[in-house]
Amino acid sequence: MFFRIxxxxxxxxxxxxxxxxxxxLTGKELAAVAKVEAVSIPAPAEAMAALSKVAKPNWQSRYRxxxxxxxxxxxxxxxNIGGLIADGYIAVEAEDAQQVKNTGKDIIAxxxxxxxxxxVIARGNSIFEFAERNEWxxxxxxxxxxxxxxxxxxxxxxxxxxxxxVTLGAWIRGTEIISGWIAENYTPAAAKLLRQxxxxxxxRAKLEALPAKTKENQLxxxxxxxxxxxxxxxxxxxxxxxxxxDVKAVKEVSSKLMRLISTKPNAK
Numbered sequence: 001m002f003f004r005i006x007x008x009x010x011x012x013x014x015x016x017x018x019x020x021x022x023x024x025l026t027g028k029e030l031a032a033v034a035k036v037e038a039v040s041i042p043a044p045a046e047a048m049a050a051l052s053k054v055a056k057p058n059w060q061s062r063y064r065x066x067x068x069x070x071x072x073x074x075x076x077x078x079x080n081i082g083g084l085i086a087d088g089y090i091a092v093e094a095e096d097a098q099q100v101k102n103t104g105k106d107i108i109a110x111x112x113x114x115x116x117x118x119x120v121i122a123r124g125n126s127i128f129e130f131a132e133r134n135e136w137x138x139x140x141x142x143x144x145x146x147x148x149x150x151x152x153x154x155x156x157x158x159x160x161x162x163x164x165x166v167t168l169g170a171w172i173r174g175t176e177i178i179s180g181w182i183a184e185n186y187t188p189a190a191a192k193l194l195r196q197x198x199x200x201x202x203x204r205a206k207l208e209a210l211p212a213k214t215k216e217n218q219l220x221x222x223x224x225x226x227x228x229x230x231x232x233x234x235x236x237x238x239x240x241x242x243x244x245x246d247v248k249a250v251k252e253v254s255s256k257l258m259r260l261i262s263t264k265p266n267a268k
Contacts, residue, residue: 044086044174047193048093051178054189059094061184062177063087066102067262069109075217077110078162079261082169084110086177097131104128114162116153161214164206168223169261171203175230176254183251186244194242194250200231222260229253 042050051057064087071077084107091099108121130138154163175194182190207215207224214220230253236242242250 042196042199044089044170044177045092047174047178048089050193051181051190052093054193055181055185055187057093057181057185059090060096060099062090062181063099066106068264069106071110071113071264073217073219073265074114074162075165075214076219076261077113078165079169079219079223081107081110081114082166082171083173083258083261085166085170086173089174090177092136095134095136097134100131101128114154114159115157161210164210165214165220168203168207171199172230172254172257172261175234176251176258179247179250179254183244183247186247188241191242191244191247194234194247195236195238197235200227200234203227204231218265219260223257226253226257226260230257 048057048059067080067083071080084103088100088103088107091103104127130136154160179194182194204224204227207220207227210220215224230250233246233250233253236246
């Protein structure tokens, strides 16, 4: 199942963009989008849905403090957009319109630095309106349509490497969210959801294939070095049930990686 990049949390917070919903992508455009994303990993929303089948999470307990939105590195911007996308999923699962707005403001601030197309922002306005009216089912449908616009926009800008980093940021934050809740509300059934033996390997391979200039970024270098530890923790056999301490270890490592992603260089 292809990862769904929900940059459609690019919600307008008073910015002067057109409010009309853009037309759906054509078949040709959707085909172009499909070529952008070769990494097959579950979206944070899919992991959250799986957890909701075996538990009743309090999604609001997974909110985090606001992160900086003034990064200078395009790689770090992309990674943090991914993390914020996962945060947006939490807000939708919690049906929290205000948190959707808060998260959307931060994503807007970062996404503008990557020059996403105005059609993405325009569609974000319609998502904002659905959240205002608590039309959550309609909101999810609109997110489905907008995700393709985002990927196409990045592809047209020759920023496929940024798609990879958005994907990675969202997956790490999603792993932190899910493992954090399970660590505090442990059940064997929930713990087994953390088994993802191929995903980190896929992400590591994708990172290794990035352009040399992108891999020279210190944050990207640090993530390449840190992912093997997380890979080992989520690669347990299918007949094993992780203990609560195992789950806590996943939470600790994913949180460590998220701190790297969300901390400005030289910040004290």
